[in-house]
Amino acid sequence: MINLQHVSKVYRSKHGDVNAVQDVTLAIKKGEIFGIIGYSGAGKSSLIRLLNGLEKPTSGTVEVAGRTISQIKGKKLREARQEISMIFQHFNLLWSRTVRDNIAFPLEIAGVKKEKRLKRVDELIKLVGLEGKENAYPSQLSGGQKQRVGIARALANNPKVLLCDEATSALDPQTTDSILGLLSDINERLGLTIVLITHEMHVIRKICHRVAVMENGRVVEEGDVLNVFRKPKEDMTKRFVQQVTEPEETKETLKHFLEETKTGQTIQLTFVGEAAESPLITQIIRKFDVEVNILQGKISQTQDGAYGSLFIHVDGDAGEVSRVVEFIKSRQVEAEVITNV
């Protein structure tokens, strides 16, 4: 659905050139939710603007829904952009229009007749769960409701691709979850391809199928969400994964523990899929002559299955402890011995 070949974007300014996007090659499939994560300035928004033709790449080609966005102009580009919708962090609603009229706006622009327009708006209001708010103004809505209006408006002309630029960054965690739930639902029901950019790994974990990690304009790592969580390769990716699996309190507890503990091994176990449910710890206690202390643990759901991280301390005879590590690995659970945090 989306194909980027060696795409670069250089902004030229008086203060020198900014290489916002550098040699990005990516393929995003039809019907998938593809996440792009990176810290501020990584080039995420620049990349997304290249996807809807708001910016032209300095080099490389951008193809969306069968059209070479990076090469077309004028009417052709406007037509193409009807198939590529976008939602924003700050919603970008029209403040003097009601919910209904905000959602109708892109239909008016597309020249849809009034009767058809009203019908479509009603459908969209139902789809995003805004029944009863049709005549409210944006200022009378909560953040989550405003984003629902943004989503309904974005879907009005039946786009093939929905681009989300930090669409949940202005929302509290609970509202974020409900908006992510809605996006996931829309993706399944309509088979809509969604590209979502964020700096928060839990957003990726919750709804994305695949993810690309951006750093200094480059995609430094890419893969299925579950695999990236299980085996992050780049330091940047590891840092993002830790946002979800190792919150600050975990790190503090571990640090304290490692400082105080002189014997045995502290091990981080990473479970994926089925293994997340297997009674591994019980088996270790039964089979080996060791003491097992569970320090911290967390299991999270991704689109493709469960993912968990568990920190345990195994104490006993050194040989027995290393046999425990071998045993864990034989159970297809990743185990890493932790010496510091």
Ligand SMILES: Nc1ncnc2c1ncn2[C@@H]1O[C@H](COP(=O)(O)OP(=O)(O)OP(=O)(O)O)[C@@H](O)[C@H]1O
């Ligand atoms: N129109 C522009 N002109 C000049 N430089 C720009 C322009 N837009 C972005 N940049 C620069 O390009 C780089 C990438 O910016 P971009 O907005 O794409 O990052 P981002 O990953 O979206 O960051 P954030 O998370 O803060 O939104 C930054 O160094 C930024 O200052």
Ligand SMILES: [Mg+2]
């Ligand atoms: Mg941005």
